[in-house]
Amino acid sequence: MRLIISAGGTGGHIYPALAIVKKFQELDKTLEVLYIGTHNRMENEIVPKHNIPFEGIKIYGFSKNIGSDLKNIGYVIKAYYKCLHIMKDFKPDVVIGVGGYVTLPVIMAARKLKIKTFIHEQNSIPGKTNKFLSRGVDGVFTSFKESDKYFKGAKCYFTGNPSSDNVKNLKSVKKESLGLKKDKKLVLIVSGSLGSKGLNDKLIPFLETNKLVNTEILLITGKAGYEEFKNYKLASNVKVIPYLDNLSAFLKSCDVVISRSGAGIISEILASKVPSILIPSPNVANNHQYYNALALKENNLALMIEEKDLDSQILEEMVEKLIKKEDNEIIHNLQKYKQSSSSEAIYQIVKEALCDVK
Secondary structure, X not given: OEEEEEOOOOHHHHXXXXXXXXXXXXXXXXXXXXXXXXXXXXXXXXXXXXXXXXEEEOOOOOOOOHHHHHHHHHHHHHHHHHHHHHHHHHOOOEEEEOOXXXXXXXXXXXXXXXXXXXXXXXXXXXXXXXXXXOOOOOEEEEOOHHHHHHOOOOOEEEOOOHHHHHHHOOOOXXXXXXXXXXXXXXXXXXXXXXXXXXXXXXXXXXXXXXXXOOEEEEEEOOHHHOHHHHHOOOOOOEXXXXXXXXXXXXXXXXXXXXXXXXXXXXXXXXXXXXXXXXXXOOOOHHHHHHHHHHHHHHOOOOEEOOHHHOOHHHHHHHHHHHHOOXXXXXXXXXXXXXXXXXXXXXXXXXXXXXXXXX
16 A cells, blocks of 8 residues: 655644655555654654655745735645645656645645545544545544544544554553652643643742642643743742653653643543543634533543633642542543554545456
């Protein structure tokens, strides 16, 4: 099989794409793959480290600035023609878009060349790019069953999020490797691959005054927010780091995770079966993080609190509730929760589609 995969902008798009590639390589030893991403975002550095051939295209997201958007339309057109050239040269059997505006010219070029195309939607409410592209692709892979209603006329497959596959077979990272104590409970706070100043600022009172007993707190600020925390006098049980490369493996060592509710981190939390407190970002398209978190809350798989309602006492009470594991329904439900391999499901659907062509 010859596969082109495209995703960009954030870890929430990139890591599911990498999980798909890894599973395809495992199941098809003759696989040839090419990753198309933006020339100046995270994927430009991350993908080559995984020994995956990478092609960067110059494209930018749209804003509300008319001048910039007119310029960006020009970039989209140029990217489209570059993708046509790439595909005529690489000759893919299938093209999969896994999120981000970079997928627009990639999928459009593949459709023009009558190549099998699929997209994956990580969130419960899809973004504009995927909603637009869904009208002409061969299938839409979804992470939430609730997403199907937004893709009218498209063939939807509920596969879950491939990010969960990144966790299942990982060996957990020991807390001691980060200077944390083995005999203490651990609360991990993480706000996405790029960090979140808004959430970090809201958490400062909790980090300064919490009275959690026999518990340590590890805050991952994101690289941009790390220096600011040197100005605060945090409680003695708080440790702050800017970034953690092996976060997926570290989740298994945590007792509670406090997190935004991006689709990627949610899938990894579920795969790790760690209880969580989800704080949706209020600054995302379609408020999709709220609905991601709500899906877990309604199934009693996590606690949720909106950022506007966040205060130190409420958060401390939530943490204490989850740390007390006895008779905890959320922990019980997480242990029962079953996840099949999302990437393998995607592989089987793609393989069947290609067999139908032959």
